[in-house]
Amino acid sequence: MKNIIGAAILALLMAVSVSAHTEGDVQGIVKDAVQNVRKEATQLRKEAVDQFKAKREEAKVQLKAKTEELKANVKTKREEVKSRIEAKKVELKEKLKAVRDEKKKQIVERVYNSVNELNERMTDHLTKTLNQIQEVLDRVESRADKAEANDLDVASVRTAITAAESAIASSRSAVEAQAGKTYSFTVTTEEKLRSDVGTARQALHTDLVAVRETVKAARDAVKSAAVVLGQVPKVDEAEVDSED
């Protein structure tokens, strides 16, 4: 009987000991798992922030390169056409010797200057506008990057951004080509001066309207990207803390 009681007490003690040990282990395992999950979450967050920062740095470099490149290309084209414009001006003066009306001669020369100056002014303006559009697109991209770093789905925004980039690239080519154009007059007779000069005027008008349309298309493409961006739930609340 004594033995049985002793064995029972021993068994009870062992059971309590094993039970206490198991409970402690489980608590430890759970604690470790929670710590691991936290560590992994922190690591993932850090990676997302690092990725965001790297993306933004790269985007900044790209933006600067693109805007500077467009300005430089337009400037180069302008330098190239300068001498051509001057040469054509001399040619025009020669042709105008056949015109007797001095006032008309002066007007034709003035219109020649105005037409080529207007081309320069408009291409400058469109270059500036196109660079502004590119900068706004960069802000769309920045917001999309922040959203992505906060686990929001921005796949549709990325597609719209790519389309906008393409529209801007097309417009950039058109503006650069326009900056390299010159407009000269074919003077036939004094009576036909108006129509001769009008032909060059119309050519410039058609060209400028077409180039402006490409800039408008680029602006509209960025607008579309902004609309798609605005459809991402809580997109404006997504932030990436630089101290993360």
Add this chain to the structure above:
Amino acid sequence: MNKNILIISAAVGVLVLAGIWFWSKQSSAPSQNQQPSSQEPSDNTASINADLDALDLGDVDKEFQGIDADLNTL
């Protein structure tokens, strides 16, 4: 007497040096109210849309008014 002059001179010297140090700190430290010169534009959607709407694409026809006026006198 000489000792007093020496102490006063040293004190004046220390005050002058402290003044120079304080002045140089003041002039080199940026003002607290000063804003960063190149603040990045906001990238929230409202600001993006506002800037897109404000873009000026130019008015081609308006630019031709002077040229057309001249043409009409030919």
